Amino acid sequence: DGGITQSPKYLFRKEGQNVTLSCEQNLNHDAMYWYRQDPGQGLRLIYYSQIVNDFQKGDIAEGYSVSREKKESFPLTVTSAQKNPTAFYLCASIQGNTEAFFGQGTRLTVV
Amino acid sequence: GIQVEQSPPDLILQEGANSTLRCNFSDSVNNLQWFHQNPWGQLINLFYIPSGTKQNGRLSATTVATERYSLLYISSSQTTDSGVYFCAVARTGGFKTIFGAGTRLFVKA
Numbered sequence: 001d002g003g004i005t006q007s008p009k010y011l012f013r014k015e016g017q018n019v020t021l022s023c024e025q026n027l028n029h030d031a032m033y034w035y036r037q038d039p040g041q042g043l044r045l046i047y048y049s050q051i052v053n054d055f056q057k058g059d060i061a062e063g064y065s066v067s068r069e070k071k072e073s074f075p076l077t078v079t080s081a082q083k084n085p086t087a088f089y090l091c092a093s094i095q096g097n098t099e100a101f102f103g104q105g106t107r108l109t110v111v
Numbered sequence: 112g113i114q115v116e117q118s119p120p121d122l123i124l125q126e127g128a129n130s131t132l133r134c135n136f137s138d139s140v141n142n143l144q145w146f147h148q149n150p151w152g153q154l155i156n157l158f159y160i161p162s163g164t165k166q167n168g169r170l171s172a173t174t175v176a177t178e179r180y181s182l183l184y185i186s187s188s189q190t191t192d193s194g195v196y197f198c199a200v201a202r203t204g205g206f207k208t209i210f211g212a213g214t215r216l217f218v219k220a
Contacts, residue, residue, distance in 0.1 A: 031206065035210070041212065042210045043197070043210040044210075045207060045209065048206065048207065050206055058207065059112075088152055090152075092208075094208070097141055097142050097201065098142075098159060099144060099156055099159040100144060100156075100208055104151075104152070104153055105152045107152075
C-alpha cells in the first residue's frame with residue numbers, strides 16, 4: 001500500500017539522550033514535513049524539505065535536526081538540546097502544492 | 112508569517128445536529144486543507160479546497176479565497192464525528208503548511 005510510515009509508534013527517551021524518529025514514504029512525493037503536537041494544541045512545524053539534500057527550519061527547529069539523503073526518507077533527531085521533547089510527532093509528505101498526507105505519528109516521552 | 116484562526120475552539124452537539132466550523136487566514140493562500148484528528152492521533156484528510164465548494168457525504172466545505180476564510184459543514188452529526196478538526200494553509204508562493212489551533216468537537220449520543 002502507498003503511504004507514509006512512522007516508527008516507532010511509542011518512544012521513551014532518557015534525559016540527555018538523542019533519539020531519531022523515522023519517516024518513510026512510498027508516494028514519490030518531493031516534499032516532506034515534521035510537526036510537533038502538544039496535548040490539546042495544534043501542529044507546529046519543525047522542519048521541512050522540498051527536495052533531496054535540502055531542508056529548511058520551521059517555526060520550532062531548536063533542539064531538532066533532520067537529513068534528507070533519499071527522497072523516501074526524512075528522519076528527525078531530537079537532541080539533548082531540546083529541553084521539553086515529550087510530545088506527539090507527525091510526519092507528512094506532499095507533491096507540489098496539493099494534498100498533504102500524514103503518518104500515524106510517534107509519541108515521545110522523556111523518562 | 113500567515114495566521115490561521117479557527118472557531119469555535121470547542122463545540123458540543125447532540126447527535127443529529129448540524130454545525131459549521133470556520134477558518135480565517137491572514138494572507139492569500141494557494142493551498143487549504145481540512146483534517147479530522149481521531150482519538151488515536153491520526154490525521155484524516157477531509158478536503159483539499161483552496162477555493163470553491165466540495166461535498167463528501169455529510170460533510171461539505173467552502174473556501175472564499177478573496178475574503179480569506181473557509182467553512183466546514185457537518186450535517187446530521189454522529190458520535191464518530193467527535194475529535195479535532197484542523198484547517199491548514201500554505202501562503203501563495205510559499206511552501207510552509209501552517210495549522211490552526213483546531214476545533215474540538217464532541218457529539219453526544
